[in-house]
Structure formats: structure tokens, C-alpha cells
Amino acid sequence: MNGPTEMPIATNGDVVLVRQKVRGLAAEIGLSLVDQTKIVTAASELARNALVHAGGGRVHIEVLHGARRPGLRLVFSDEGPGIPDLEQALTEGWSTGGGLGLGLSGSRRLVDEFDLVSAPGEGTRVTVTKWAR
Amino acid sequence: MTVPDEAAKRRIVDLFLSEEERLLRRWTQLSGASPDELRDLYQALRTALVDGAGDFADVRGLLAELSRARVRQGHTPSDTARMVFSLKEALYEAAEADGGPEALRGFVWFSQLVDDLGLYTFETYTAAREKIILDQAEQLLELSTPVVKLWEGIVAVPLVGTLDSARTQVVMEKLLQTLVETGSEHAVIDITGVPAVDTQVAQHLLKTVVAARLMGAECVISGIRPQIAHTIVTLGIEFGDIVTKASLADALSYALRRSGVEITGAERARIAVRAERP
Numbered sequence: 546m547n548g549p550t551e552m553p554i555a556t557n558g559d560v561v562l563v564r565q566k567v568r569g570l571a572a573e574i575g576l577s578l579v580d581q582t583k584i585v586t587a588a589s590e591l592a593r594n595a596l597v598h599a600g601g602g603r604v605h606i607e608v609l610h611g612a613r614r615p616g617l618r619l620v621f622s623d624e625g626p627g628i629p630d631l632e633q634a635l636t637e638g639w640s641t642g643g644g645l646g647l648g649l650s651g652s653r654r655l656v657d658e659f660d661l662v663s664a665p666g667e668g669t670r671v672t673v674t675k676w677a678r
Numbered sequence: 679m680t681v682p683d684e685a686a687k688r689r690i691v692d693l694f695l696s697e698e699e700r701l702l703r704r705w706t707q708l709s710g711a712s713p714d715e716l717r718d719l720y721q722a723l724r725t726a727l728v729d730g731a732g733d734f735a736d737v738r739g740l741l742a743e744l745s746r747a748r749v750r751q752g753h754t755p756s757d758t759a760r761m762v763f764s765l766k767e768a769l770y771e772a773a774e775a776d777g778g779p780e781a782l783r784g785f786v787w788f789s790q791l792v793d794d795l796g797l798y799t800f801e802t803y804t805a806a807r808e809k810i811i812l813d814q815a816e817q818l819l820e821l822s823t824p825v826v827k828l829w830e831g832i833v834a835v836p837l838v839g840t841l842d843s844a845r846t847q848v849v850m851e852k853l854l855q856t857l858v859e860t861g862s863e864h865a866v867i868d869i870t871g872v873p874a875v876d877t878q879v880a881q882h883l884l885k886t887v888v889a890a891r892l893m894g895a896e897c898v899i900s901g902i903r904p905q906i907a908h909t910i911v912t913l914g915i916e917f918g919d920i921v922t923k924a925s926l927a928d929a930l931s932y933a934l935r936r937s938g939v940e941i942t943g944a945e946r947a948r949i950a951v952r953a954e955r956p
Contacts, residue, residue: 561840564874582874582905583912589876590913637914645877651913 549607554621560592563604567619574608574615575677584617584675587655590648591621591671597642599625599669609674616657616676621669628663635661683787690773690784691727697772698724704768709761715744738798745799746806755803762796823849825856832864832933833857834926838871846882850889857895864933865890868926870901880915887920896936898922900929 552563567588571581588604595602602623609616628634635653640646649671653659658674694701702720706713722737741762748758766789773781823845828834833856835849853865867883869875875883887897900923902910910917923929934941 557842564840568873579905579908582909585874586876586909586913589874589878593876593878645881645915647877647914651877651915654912654914655909 549605551603551605553601553603554592554595554623555601557596560589560596563592563606564589566606567617570606570608571617571675574617576617576675577678580675580678583655584619584673587652587673587675588619590652591619591673594642594648594671595621595623595625595669597644599623602668609676611676614677616674618672618674621671621673623670624668627665627667627669628661629665631661631663634663683783686780686784687787688784689776689778689780690769690788693772693776693781693784694727694769694788695724701765701768701772704771705765708764708767711761719744734795737795741795741799742802745802749803749806755800758799758803759796762792762799766792823852825852827856827860827862828866828930829934829937829939831860831862831937832866832930833860833862834866834868834930836868836871836926839873841872841879841882843878843882846886850886853886854889854893857890857893863895864937865895865897866926866929866933867897867899868901868929869899869906870903870926872901872906875906875910875915877913877915880910880913880917884917884920896921896933898929898932900924900926 550566552566553559554563564585568581568585571584576584592604595604600623602621602625605620605622607618607620609618633639635650636646637650638646640648649661652671652673656673656675658672660672661669662671663669698720702713702716705716705720709716719737719740722740726734726737745755745758748761749755766785769788770785773785823835823837825833825835833853835853837849839845841849853867856862857865867886869883872879883899887899890897898921899917902922902924921932923932931941
């Protein structure tokens with residue numbers, strides 16, 4: 546099957562490409578239509594976050610082969626300003642980019658595993674995983 | 679032993695001039711291109727080397743034309759670049775036959791020149807392609823956002839593909855304009871063709887609906903598929919009091935009802951058929 550892929554996120558067009566790649570892989574490992582849409586939407590949110598807040602970044606996409614079921618892991622990383630208050634960033638409706646403020650908190654609910662590492666001046670890394678049911 | 683640059687250049691240019699017929703023949707052989715094309719190019723190069731004192735504008739112009747013509751004939755850009763590069767091989771044979779250090783040193787200089795020209799054909803090709811892509815992207819922006827009239831007073835916008843800021847702007851402008859022009863009071867925004875609704879798309883949709891409302895029109899969002907509904911709920915997006923429907927048909931019948939049109943199904947005639955058993 547596919548090995549890990551690394552994709553840049555530098556423009557709006559890249560966000561679309563990431564989305565298409567994630568959709569393709571999600572379908573390939575047999576995620577249901579609902580789960581496909583969820584991981585694609587999460588990827589879209591996180592890629593756009595990297596673009597809007599850090600001016601760009603990259604995503605590492607990997608297909609996991611778990612004990613009983615396959616999964617899809619996405620690692621979004623950027624070298625942006627970082628997030629000073631993680632709790633506040635994950636609060637619903639909190640936005641610094643003029644959006645709805647649901648991107649980060651909503652993405653957490655869309656996936657099975659969610660990990661956010663960030664500190665001011667050190668960039669941000671978000672790891673999300675979705676397992677096939 | 680060092681060879682002065684000028685002497686080396688002069689020697690190779692001399693070779694280039696005196697061996698014209700042989701070089702051209704060999705170049706044609708190596709590249710497989712038509713002799714006429716190469717002769718034109720050769721002559722432009724000669725003019726640039728002898729009279730132009732390093733002014734290659736004409737050569738570049740010719741190369742750009744050649745590159746475009748060859749693409750139309752189905753050659754790849756690598757083919758065209760290789761055709762230019764093969765001049766080096768032809769000239770190298772002449773330099774080798776000459777054997778002098780000036781000729782070989784001059785060949786290095788000349789080969790850099792040819793490399794630049796070969797790469798230029800590639801650049802021309804890429805630039806032409808990029809322009810086509812840009813034009814198409816603009817056309818797509820226009821094409822993919824039609825506003826259609828469904829009924830007297832009801833317009834619809836079937837959205838297909840990715841909804842980014844630029845497209846939303848176009849959609850919103852077109853929708854508002856059409857509302858004015860047709861005097862419609864109902865608008866249906868159909869998102870059946872939108873693959874994923876994330877917070878940005880949702881925000882764009884909400885803004886469009888609010889803008890239409892400000893103009894006195896009521897908006898219905900239709901084409902919400904099960905997986906999209908699921909995702910919207912999980913994301914936590916609230917559509918508030920905006921009317922949403924699963925299909926365009928539902929949205930149309932809703933809008934018709936709201937504008938006072940009554941729909942009655944024609945009474946079905948029943949015909950009973952009795953088949954006789956053998």
C-alpha cells in the first residue's frame with residue numbers, strides 16, 4: 546500500500562490537494578462515507594489553520610496498520626508563532642483569524658485521536674488519527 | 679597552459695562560421711529536426727555571434743516560436759531542449775577535429791551558451807502552459823457559478839467543487855445581482871456538488887444567506903447529504919434559523935409553498951387488468 550507522504554501547505558490550492566489526497570487514502574483503507582468526510586473536513590480545517598496562522602506548513606500523511614483495523618494519521622506542523630493558551634484555542638467560538646472559531650475544537654471531535662503540541666515561538670504540531678470501524 | 683578567453687571564443691566562432699554546412703548537416707542528423715528550422719536558428723545564432731556582440735534577443739524570439747510550433751506538433755518540451763542541446767555534440771566533433779586548446783576551451787564557453795538557449799525553450803513552454811492554466815482557472819470561476827431561475831420569483835445557485843473566498847465572492851455577487859434583476863424573493867443554494875463543508879465554507883454560506891436576507895430575499899440551503907450533516911453537527915456549526923433541505927426538489931417545493939403556489943397531484947386513473955389463467 547502507500548508509504549507515508551509529505552505535502553507542503555503554502556497556498557489555498559495546497560489545501561485542496563491535501564483534501565483530495567486524504568479523501569483518496571481514506572476511501573482506500575475502507576473508511577465509511579461519513580468517516581471519510583469527517584477526516585477530510587478535519588484535514589481541511591487543520592491545513593487552513595497552518596496557512597492562516599503560520600503562513601504555511603506541511604502535512605505528513607501515513608496509513609496505519611493496526612492490530613485489527615487500518616487507520617489514517619495526519620501530522621500538521623508549522624513554524625508559526627505558536628499558540629500561547631492551548632485551552633483557550635480549543636474553546637468553541639474562540640477565533641483570532643476572523644472565522645467561526647470551531648476549526649480546532651471541531652476537528653478534535655471529528656477524529657478518534659487528537660494531539661496538539663505548541664508553545665509561543667516554537668510552531669504548532671497537530672496529530673490526528675482516524676481508525677476504520 | 680592557459681588560453682586567453684577572447685582567443686578561445688574567437689576560435690570557436692570561427693569554427694562555427696567556417697564549418698557551417700557540415701555542422702548543420704550533423705546537427706540535423708543528431709536532432710532529427712527539419713533542416714529548415716535549424717538553418718534559420720543557425721543563421722540567427724551566427725548573426726548574434728558576429729554582428730550582435732552577444733545580443734541574443736532574435737535567437738530567443740526564434741526559439742520561443744519554434745518551441746510553440748513544436749508543442750503543437752506534439753513534441754515534448756524535453757524534445758525541443760534536446761534538439762537545441764544536440765548542437766553541442768555537432769560542434770564538439772568540429773572542435774575535436776581542430777584539436778587546438780583554444781577550440782576546446784572555446785567549446786566550453788559555447789556549450790554554456792547553448793545550455794542557456796535550450797533551457798530558454800523550456801521556460802517558454804512553461805510560461806505558455808502557466809498562462810493557459812491561469813486563463814482556465816478564471817474561466818472556471820465564472821463558469822462554475824451559474825444562477826438559474828427555477829420558477830417565477832425563485833432562483834437557484836447549484837454549487838459544485840471547492841468553495842473558497844474568491845468563489846464565494848463571485849457566487850454572492852451573482853446571486854444578489856440576479857435577485858435584483860429578476861425581482862425574486864426566494865433563493866436556493868444547492869451544495870450537492872460541494873465535497874466537504876468545513877467551517878470556512880459554512881461561514882461563506884452563512885454570509886451569503888445574510889446578504890440575501892438584507893435584500894429581502896429568503897434563502898434555503900439544499901443538498902445536505904447525510905455525511906455532510908453528520909460532519910456539520912460534529913464540527914459544531916450552527917445554521918441557526920436558516921432553512922435547510924436534503925434535496926433541491928424539497929427546497930423548490932418549500933419555496934413554491936412559501937410564495938403561495940399550490941401543488942396538486944393529478945388524480946391517478948386506475949385501470950384494472952385481469953389476466954385469464956389457462
